[in-house]
Every structure is written in structure tokens, then in C-alpha cells.
Amino acid sequence: MSHPRLLPRPVAARSVPGEFPLDAATTITAPGAPATTAAWLQSALRPATGLPLPVTDEQSESAIVLTLRPELGPEAYRLESGPTGVRIEGGDTGGVFYGCQALLQLLPPRIYRNSRISDERWAVPGAVVEDAPRFGWRGAMLDVARHFLPKREVLRFIDLMAMHRLNTLHLHLTDDQGWRVEIRRFPRLTETGGWRRSSQLGSTIDDLTEDRPHGGYYTQDDIREIVAHAAERGVTVVPEIDVPGHSQAAIAAYPELGVTHEQLEVMTRWGVSPHTLNAEESTIDFFRHVFDEIMALFPSAFIGMGGDECPKDQWKGDPRTQELIAERGLADENALQSWFITRIAAHVAERGRRVFGWDEILEGELPPGVAVASWRGMTGAVTAARRGFDVVSCPDDQVYLDYRQSEHPDEPIPVSVPVTLADAYAFDPVPDGLSDEQAARVLGGQANLWSEHMDTPRMVDYYAFPRLCAVAEALWCGPDQRHFDEFSTRLYDAHLPRLDAIGVEYRPRTGPLPWQTRPGIVGAPATKADHEAHMNRRVAAIRS
CATH class of the missing domain: 3.30.379.10 (Chitobiase/beta-hexosaminidase domain 2-like)
Structure with missing residues (x-):
């Protein structure tokens, strides 16, 4: 026992x-x-x-x-x-x-x-x-682009990961709302892209704005310290530079990277920017240099390049982009995105590393060696494994820890469907319907912490814990070893006192404490049925 x-x-x-x-x-x-x-x-x-x-x-x-x-x-x-x-x-x-x-x-x-x-x-x-662990990839994705997390808090988060036997920190370093890592060849990425003039409060288009600048970035010495601290605790840091979408902060710094070349500001609203990178060779060269500096800082086998939620409207309406599609013999804008990803992936592979991207990259052809993060349910995991690609499972309805934790009316800025402690504990990275050979493609899984509504380290604690404890056990143990009632007893009687001693401000069993609520700031809750229908539409292009 x-x-x-x-x-x-x-x-x-x-x-x-x-x-x-x-x-x-x-x-x-x-x-x-x-x-x-x-x-x-x-x-x-x-x-x-x-x-x-x-x-x-x-x-x-x-x-x-x-x-x-x-x-x-x-x-x-x-x-x-x-x-x-x-x-x-x-x-x-x-x-x-x-x-x-x-x-x-x-x-x-x-x-x-x-x-x-x-x-x-x-x-x-x-x-x-x-x-001994069941999976080799037991991770957490930490978004420091939407809200910057100071270095000391990243080090603390790594300590908490290691305490729970989690061994992979997927660090989401760039997005439309901020660029968080120093690239010495291109200093404006942090000088301009590292801060925004204001931030959205809430999840809908009509939400309030906090007219307060937000910013910050990690120097290369900071990154070396983070990587070394993690390595001493058995944690590998996998960086992500998100391209060719989610790139407005980079375009704000260097307008020549955009389709229109217009001067933009770093995005102040949440969601997905319509501004994507252009597909010029000069842009590929720019990001080759970016990834070279990233690979010099991060020794991880995998290097994240995003590839998710890339709007195609600018490409469709831009004569120059259409000319490039024709010159390269590509079928359409989806093929152009695959071309972009393949070019970066080849550069990364030449340096002995492997690209890691979100499951949208399955919507086109992929080079060998790419690993896929399946976030839109488990469809991406099934499709990738059947196509011979390695998989990290992170389905949003099970392990997106920015989603609301219950139907409690005081959950702060409630987003999407509830992901309860029991939901997180029931997570199994290996989807049904795979052969043994295909199931072996599943490297493991991770929980994802998107930070639109985590504007302080205290709120990171609230959203992450104790659900991250449940995910950690799900990734360590096989389903036949897990029993939620027994886990709950162990968690509440023995483990939460440890988190109390450390000072982790987790969500209490009875619901948020008064200072963990966000009165007057609405979210975007969804029913499970509406969410499932929405995701089914989104993954239609990659279904086998």
C-alpha cells in the first residue's frame, strides 16, 4: 500500500x-x-x-x-x-x-x-x-508573454514543479502581447516588443482596459540562470518562440516583418492578432538568427515554434504573398504556413534539435522529427501518432489551468468550461484508439497556464494549485494506480500543509477566498456542449 x-x-x-x-x-x-x-x-x-x-x-x-x-x-x-x-x-x-x-x-x-x-x-x-514515472515528459507550460513573471517567480515555480516530480517547463516567451527574451542581434524585440501601454481586463471585446503599462523581459544571463536552476532540479526548460502567427510584438519592433509593413503597437487586447509575419526570405533569415540565439541559451532537445492560431486573411488579401505562393508552387495559404514551419524546422534540425509545435501544424505537411502538442482535445494526439509524430498531450478541457475551476459564482474571471480537480486527476495522455506502436509516440503530457488573467504571482498560485498536484500524479502514475478519493485525502490531509509551509496561495477546497475573486470583471464561460461543438469545428482539418 x-x-x-x-x-x-x-x-x-x-x-x-x-x-x-x-x-x-x-x-x-x-x-x-x-x-x-x-x-x-x-x-x-x-x-x-x-x-x-x-x-x-x-x-x-x-x-x-x-x-x-x-x-x-x-x-x-x-x-x-x-x-x-x-x-x-x-x-x-x-x-x-x-x-x-x-x-x-x-x-x-x-x-x-x-x-x-x-x-x-x-x-x-x-x-x-x-x-518510477510512467511518462518521460511531465510538464507545465507557463505563459510569461501575456503577463510577465519576474525571474524570482520563475525560479520558485521550477522549485514547485520539481517538488511534484514534473520535469519539463515549456516557457511561452513571445506572443502578440509581449516579447520576453533578450535577442542581442535584434534589441528592439525587447526594447519595443517587451512592453505594452495597457492591458485588457476580462475576456470579452467590451471589457475594461487597465491604462497602465505592462512589460518586462529576461536577459540572456537571466535565462542561463533559469536553465541552470532547473537542470539542478531535473527540469528541462523548453522555450517557445511563436511564429508565424501570434507575432504582433515582433512586428511592432520590426515592421518589415509584417505583411503590410505598417507601424503597429504591441497588442493590448487578448485573443489573436490579425497581423501575421510575412513569408519573405528575409523574415525566415531574421528568425533563423533568433532561433540560433535561443538554441545557444536553451540546451533542450526540443525548441518550440508555436504554429498555432495563424490567421490567413492578410496573406489572402496581399498581392505579394499571393505572388510568393505561386512562385513556390504552393496550393494555398495553409501550404504557405507549412512552408514557413518547415523552413524553421529544417534550420533547427541542422543544429541537432527538434521543433515542438501546437496541433495546428498538422493542418499541412510536416518534416520528420517534429513533435506535436495536442491542445484542441485529443484529436491532434490521435492524428499525430497515426502519422508517425511524437505527441505531448495537453487537451484544454482537462489540463488548461487558466480555465475556471468550478461553477462557483465567485471564480475570478471565469473562462471556458470548468476544469475541476477531479478533471485534472482523470487526465490520461494516451488517447483511445491507438495501436501499441502509435501509443508509444505519446511522450507524456503537460498542464498549460495561459496568463491573460494571471496578472500577479498570487494568481498563478491560485490557478495552478492544487490542480497541478493532480496533473503531476496523473503523469507519474498509470490509471490503474489512481483513485481520486484516496488522492483527495492525501492531498488535503498531508500535502496542502506542505504548500502552506512554502507559502503557495492555492484555491481552497470551499472556493476562492475574498482576495482571490475579481468582482465586476466578467469572463467568457462556456457549457461543455458548446465547447465540444466549437472544438469539433476547429479540428475538422486534421481529423484522420
């Missing part, structure tokens, strides 16, 4: 007699295991315990021992604790780290506080835990 304190739920865990007290004699030893993991564990245990916990080469009589055991497999671990000490074995660096995370969860929740707690007796209960 699973140990009641752990989240995500481990494959196997049992209590054993005895305990291991932490005291002034306790050391951390890492024979063959990464020194960075030992140092991280020391830094995690020291503040609340007040103990020195030195990292030593020689094992003492009172030791936490970290070691590699490759036969366990990627990210797998085995933890054994008892009167003689704690031993954590990992199949790789990630496995050792997750064993350390499990160790923290065996201790009282106050271990997550940042100052010494003198009235707590720190002892690890006797336990044997054997664990």
Missing part, C-alpha cells in the same frame, strides 16, 4: 519499524551520485532543522546516503529508511533527486519552512519506497 504522505503516489511503498533521527551527527554522503544533488538536499534540510548536515566522502554511522543504480531505469528511485540511516538509490541523477524529494515528504510539513523550528523533533519514519 502506498505511503499516505507521498505525492505523487509511488509505485510501491510500505512502512517498516523504527525511525532515523536527524541530529548534529547526521551527514550526507554521495558515493558516485552528483554532488549538486547532495548540496541541494543539504540546502533543503538545513533551514528548518538548523542542523549542519555536512556533505562528506566517508559514510558515518548516522548518514543519508545517495547513490546511483542505473538498472533502476530513468528517473526511478528506491528509498529505504530505518534506525541505521537513509539510503536513496537512483537510476540516474533525476532518480536520486526524486528520492530526495520523497525523503522531504516523509518529514513533517514544517520541513519546507525557511527558518529554524526549535520545537520539532526531526526523524524520518521507517519506510521502503520503490518508484
